[in-house]
Amino acid sequence: MKIDQIKKEFPIFDEKIQNNDLVYLDSANSSQKPKIVVDRINEFYTKQFSNVGRSVHYLAVAATNLYENTRTSVQKYINAKDKNEIVFTKGATEALNLVANTLGQSYLQEGDEVLITELEHHSNYVPWHFLRKSKNIKINFAEINKECEITLEEIEKKITQKTKLISITHLSNVTGAILPVKEITQLAHSKGIIVVVDGCQGAPHLKLDMQELDCDFYAISCHKMYGPTGLGVLYGKKKWLEELPPYQGGGGMINEVKKDRISYGELPNKYEAGTMATAQVIAFDQSIKFLESIGIENVMKHESDLVEYGQELLQKNNSVKLIGNPKNKGGVLSFTIEGVHPHDIATILDEDGVAIRAGHHCCQILHDKLNIPASARASVGIYNTKEDLDQLNQSINNCKKIFNL
Amino acid sequence: MNLKELYQEIILEHGKNPRNLRKTEGFNKDAKGNNPLCGDNVHVYLKLNGQKIVEDASFEGSGCAISMASASIMTDLIKGKNEHEAKEIVEDFLGMIKENPELQSKYLSEDEKTKLMCLSGVKQYPMRVKCATLSWHTMVSAFDEKMEEVKTEN
Numbered sequence: 001m002k003i004d005q006i007k008k009e010f011p012i013f014d015e016k017i018q019n020n021d022l023v024y025l026d027s028a029n030s031s032q033k034p035k036i037v038v039d040r041i042n043e044f045y046t047k048q049f050s051n052v053g054r055s056v057h058y059l060a061v062a063a064t065n066l067y068e069n070t071r072t073s074v075q076k077y078i079n080a081k082d083k084n085e086i087v088f089t090k091g092a093t094e095a096l097n098l099v100a101n102t103l104g105q106s107y108l109q110e111g112d113e114v115l116i117t118e119l120e121h122h123s124n125y126v127p128w129h130f131l132r133k134s135k136n137i138k139i140n141f142a143e144i145n146k147e148c149e150i151t152l153e154e155i156e157k158k159i160t161q162k163t164k165l166i167s168i169t170h171l172s173n174v175t176g177a178i179l180p181v182k183e184i185t186q187l188a189h190s191k192g193i194i195v196v197v198d199g200c201q202g203a204p205h206l207k208l209d210m211q212e213l214d215c216d217f218y219a220i221s222c223h224k225m226y227g228p229t230g231l232g233v234l235y236g237k238k239k240w241l242e243e244l245p246p247y248q249g250g251g252g253m254i255n256e257v258k259k260d261r262i263s264y265g266e267l268p269n270k271y272e273a274g275t276m277a278t279a280q281v282i283a284f285d286q287s288i289k290f291l292e293s294i295g296i297e298n299v300m301k302h303e304s305d306l307v308e309y310g311q312e313l314l315q316k317n318n319s320v321k322l323i324g325n326p327k328n329k330g331g332v333l334s335f336t337i338e339g340v341h342p343h344d345i346a347t348i349l350d351e352d353g354v355a356i357r358a359g360h361h362c363c364q365i366l367h368d369k370l371n372i373p374a375s376a377r378a379s380v381g382i383y384n385t386k387e388d389l390d391q392l393n394q395s396i397n398n399c400k401k402i403f404n405l
Numbered sequence: 406m407n408l409k410e411l412y413q414e415i416i417l418e419h420g421k422n423p424r425n426l427r428k429t430e431g432f433n434k435d436a437k438g439n440n441p442l443c444g445d446n447v448h449v450y451l452k453l454n455g456q457k458i459v460e461d462a463s464f465e466g467s468g469c470a471i472s473m474a475s476a477s478i479m480t481d482l483i484k485g486k487n488e489h490e491a492k493e494i495v496e497d498f499l500g501m502i503k504e505n506p507e508l509q510s511k512y513l514s515e516d517e518k519t520k521l522m523c524l525s526g527v528k529q530y531p532m533r534v535k536c537a538t539l540s541w542h543t544m545v546s547a548f549d550e551k552m553e554e555v556k557t558e559n
Contacts, residue, residue: 339421340470341468341469341470342469343443343445343469343471343533343536344412344420344469344470344471347530347532347533348412358443359442359443359444360444364444367444373443373444373445373446373467373468374443402412402417403412403417403421403470404417
């Protein structure tokens, strides 16, 4: 696999960013976009635009077909049984809110327990917190071990008679820990517990097979998957999506509307109220094609080589402290430098064209646990090279120099 | 202005060894501020005497070099000023950090202006402006006895 070749497919790398070549190490935040995705948006708006699923004219029918093609592509890509198990949302955040909201309306009862982990992004905590407020459910936290992993044993320990649902990340956006989702799901299902997976970091970097994972829900963020912003995917097992009530009401999600009664549309329309992110959905088909053309096994191999290389590099760098050391690790390197605040690190690295993220990465629970206000995070994508990580290391040294370390 | 100039000696010095990083004994005004995006937080304490002049100012908290340096310099130069003067200096500082090329307040000595101007480079880094302004907004909140925590998103 030639990374140089792949990198050429991303127009942004032709740009000078403040006179520097871009070293983009912020893909866990959002990935860059290959030309085919950008072009597809342009082409749709310039030559094919129409709203979908409503009018009967030629453009509307064609656009609807394109829109539905993406649904089928996603279904195949994640190995879902049925294309109606794929619901488009405005993002993974909305996908998780949809699950929490609808389960809260009709399944979870006062006193029920939801088990999440200390690694969770705020979007896999706050929606459950809403239910804590409105329905008096209880939220328990599985705790990280010293390597910043969540083990199956820890999950097992935290399950009680009242646990109705487990909602976990597939891959931590801070420590990079990959959770044993398949094993956790097996355990949960043996006890009648539903499993929701926040796949924001999992989807771009891991093989997705819903039949193998067997989780009940899986949330995907398309803009982290070389796709457009404003789009997410919720996978839900058909029996759940059929049984649960709708989330938002409006056009497109109804069957029949009368003054005294309303019936709702079939899946997946039931969960796609209002005009959807049509151009983004259609362009996302190209993101999947892009990933398929490389092969997810190759993506995984490349990124795990990179992260291993980066880890070694930073471990050797005095005063850099890596956060967590999970055995199963995705392409994320979070770190602190003794005596330099992460925001100062990020600003100084930016001067060299090295784009990283600093802050709590929407994981305040984890940062509280680690007793740090913030961390710096370098995360890789398919277009990164070992040279990018060398530059990261060199810029960290530059930062240390400025701070007289 | 390049980065080295932003992180010049005075910021590094104040950022690493902030002045007045403590809790004023017998303070009579205080307020908390936090910058949720960065995880920076600050608690400003003021002790005003009978003539409403700031007898002592201090802060507790943690944050980046820019926010620490800014709080350090602020608490130093606010001592001896009354509320009206202090608030005018805050306005002057906020104007400078966002757009004005110079400080204009008649309540600042040349020496104080020079010290504050070392933060002027922050305006080149819009995402960092809130780091520099957090403690200043928090001080105003302390004067106004606002109970709510200050949150700066800019």
